[in-house]
Amino acid sequence: MKLGIIKEVFKNVFTKPMTLLFPFERLEIPERNRGEHSFDIDTCISCGACARICPNLALEMIEAPPEMKEKYPKTYPQIDIGKCCFCGLCEDTCPKGSIKLTTNVFLATFDKDDTVRSPMSWNK
């Protein structure tokens, strides 16, 4: 029994710890991870399927601002990350693959309004 403890101590001295030193080392986030959304407005066909399937009503179809109305005449999804439950149903339902969930999981903001992503300012 005592020898077993010594063996365990030596094993633990030479093995890597279970934890990571976070800002310097990071856990690899898999590709399928459901993080922040990316949206490509040019491929969007304004079908509204994403807004209909969203369980938390986080997606809303809005019109483009007047200066961009000529280029984008239809309605496009605006997302409130604060309401989103990151289920990924919008990604699955999109017929053109315009909405995708990315590996970015750092979404904390200082301002509440920053949680709303308008279709023009969404990252691609």
Next chain:
Amino acid sequence: MTKINEQKVNSDFAMNFGPAHPGSGNFAIKVEMRGERVLKATADPGYLHRGFEKLMEYREPMQNSVLSDRVCVLEPLQWNLVHAEAVDYLMGYEIPERAKYIRVILAELSRIQSHFIWYAVLSLGTGFMTGFNISIGYRDYILDVLNLITGGRVYPAGYICPGGIRKDFPEKAENKILELLPKIDYMRKFMLKENPAWLSRFKEIGVLTKEEAIKFGATGPVLRGSGVAADVRRDDPYEIYDELEFDIPVMDEGDALARFNVGVQEIEESMKIITQAIERLPKGEVRTPTLKPIVKFQNAKGEIYIRNELSRGEGAFYMVATGQKTPYRVKIRGPSFTHMIPIVEHLLTGVDYADVPAIYWSLYQCPADVDR
């Protein structure tokens, strides 16, 4: 258990165990004490009521699938599976063979990580911090694989959905699961042998006899720890459980240690199931109707009560469809309800206060699933 004089004395007092305590929280027990002895225990649930049954009447089945994760935080994939099976029956879906295997593999992985949590809260509640830390650490290896497959560490967000599963396994997922098994086995051995002094604390306390377990409606490890060999996977097989070889661990003692040991032995059986399922995993489709997440629930009519063996016991869904887009009525039967209210009140009567945490956490509770 000694007999207690009913007449009140001046030293009697009442105190609350919870609702904020390490391990679970959101659940209180009001204990009436005489010195160190508990005279009467009254369960006080309701701190985590979210009204899933009503919410599900207003949402479509795919959206409910996402919601069904949250019934119990610690076993979301298994709750996904029960919900998906209820909708599958009402819609008359034929599930592809590959999807059935993947469902079982994920449900068993979920069971193992849930048992790790059980060990963790049992250690935390009774002051064995090493057990808590190492168990949560090893659970994280499983969560990494779940993140790879489902896209979420804890919540799969309806990965097991009506019609099959949402996405096929990514590349090398089978290898990643097989690489996990030695780690799980190390943790299982650690649970069995580590700290005999701490384990001896659970001997002969909180004894639930076979008759009492049946009378109070216990299921899962609590029932099997009292000597009743009942398991839905064997008695009423679903998915592919009837094709797999595994044992049902049973112990006759009925005390806290027996319940815990049943849980540890179940980890070994789950590992057997995962190995067999990965060996036989067929190729093919993973979702019946279409890959788009839409279920035409208007076509469904009738009602179904479907039950599964979750890690805590028997969980069930009752669902009624009347030709609307959403279910007419949903009733969820959680395994922890009977364990946390009648059984905990019965077992805590007449014990020493020092044994209260040990008995409470040996019942494998989940307040989220009691309140729903």
